[in-house]
Amino acid sequence: MSNVPDPAVTDDLYPNPGLPEHHWRPTDVDPKAERRAERQVATLFGLSAICTVLFVVSYFTFDVGEDWDTIGGFGASNLTLGLALAGALLFIGIGIIQLARKLMADQEIVEYRHPAGSSEADREMALTALNTGIEESGIGRRPLVRNSLLSAVGLVGVTALIPLWDLGPKPNQVGPDKKYDYPGAGIENTIWVEGMRVVRDVTGTPIRPGDLEIGDLINGEPEGIFNGGEDGEPLEGVVLQINKSKGAVVVVRMEPDEIIHGEGRENWAVDGIVCYSKICTHVGCPISLYERTTHHLLCPCHQSTFDLADSAKVVFGPAARALPQLPLGVDEEGYLIATAPFDEPVGPSYWERG
Template sequence: MAHDDNSGAELAAAASSDHGPENNVSTGTAVVANDAVENPGFPPHRQRVTDLNPKKERTAERTVYTLFYLSIIGSVWAIAAYMLFPIEPENLLSVRLNNLFIGVGVALALLGIGIGAVHWAKALMADHETIDERHPVRGTDETRARAVEIFETANEESGFGRRTLIRNSLLGALVAFPLPAVVLFRGLAPEGQDPVALLNETAWEAGTRLARDPSGVPIKASDVTLGSAFHVIPEGLSEMDHMLEEKAKAIVLLMRLKPEDLNEREDRKGWSYDGIVAYSKVCTHVGCPVALYEQQTHHLLCPCHQSQFDVTNHCAVIFGPAARPLPQLPIAVDDEGYLIAQSDFQEAVGPSFWERH
């Protein structure tokens, strides 16, 4: 019995030693968890040079409104460049100059506003730390009164109502910078012509041969091997009036698949030739050139917004923002073996517009 009592005492002591550290650890953990982290507060405020030196403040103010005035000059220059450097038919240099000078004006207009606003905020607006207290979102009288107070404080801190040169130059820049876009969009519609009719018609007509882009060399059906893709324009396009405008609507991608891979509708079975099909390159989303052909999947990809079209199913949309299939150009072969168009596209190419039939 004595041996048993000693064994029981040893077991009790062992149990006590086993649980002791655990209790100490858990107690220590509880003490640490209850220790609150002291709020360090805001770091010492560092005043800017414009806060300390009135001369520097006036220099910063002059810099800001000068940038806003430069933005106005850029907007006016973009409009003037549109008129001074018009695009002339068959003159690629005029296209480059037009794009260059208009782009410089628009860039100056946008950069002037952007850099001026950033410099205004960093150098002149109030520079002190605040605490944004969380509170319930309610439309009470107190909330509305506080909103008015915030706007008044923001006006005072930004100096919008007090710094009249900055305010007026900013308003002038904001009014001026959209004007180049208005003028440029107006020039998209040819004067004296119906834009709806122009968008519904292209340079393709019955008997026009398909030619390589940009060489203009006609394409024979035997040239189009299985799995190949050709960038195509109408033959004689370079001799047409308004060549660039006509090319923008008439560009085509020509591909050859196995005839059994084409799932053609009954009314379009005569639009292809021995597995050769032709589709407009103008994406039906916003008009980007669809020029990437995946030979194995038979998919066409628009690089701008990743719309994908299935060539085996009349270029139906299988992915992306495009809402309609690419228009198909009906093709055939003439007596000399050259690929020709049976007619123009049966629908308007490119993005949708209000008067689209």
């Protein structure tokens, strides 16, 4: 006896209920209701755009730091940025839901899954179904909804870009009447100035040429890190860390006749002592792995290698340019000093570098 049920008997016992009767929505049969729904959806997208604008305005309006603006005891900047961004995303979400509920087609579509790649006929059918879905969504024939949606989604992207403003001081924002005004401000500047001593990076001890033997490498910093620079004001907090990171140098002594001076740099060394930025020109890692016989300095991050005997030129690795060199001299007390600041920005390349 077969265990396969008889289809006729099965149909009698469990009749196919079929699909329920389709109920038309008001927007499907009433043009006024359809236009009203369009305006509702467009309004939601418009509210999202307004929230994005409020996000940008709040970002530049409310101060943060020691004298924070507050609203109801909360930081005004954080509060308004959070509410504005939440509103921008919320109104887009509600608008899309209303678009799907009231304006997009609500007919059921069945798609059969295949275990392998579809045939050309199936692919053409899928493209046809996709185009049909786009057509039934009404986006093409509803410019008000389409344009408001695109505007809202496009503006929300601004909320991700605006915070990039705080990544660091910019070269055109340095000076007494600019936004940033502290020693070494700006990505093109350091605290190094003419006459500033080169000191050891931890103790701040000044360095005499006689302190270095042939082959020695010392990690150094500008003396202004410890005494505040030209104005004598001590550096603290973020300003201190910025200047320590940008002003770090390596001081190396080698035989004077082993040095290949760059053009115009014949007087930048003192008795075979040269000084270069400690910041790798690839992605900004600090470097000090020195091989004294070859005068090569190796970056531990990505193995960029610089020849300190030849203007710190790149001899291996992904770095695209030599380490900036600091011109050296000796002051009246016999200590190493910078005879000028760096003549190029330190650190990795960026879009405004010439």
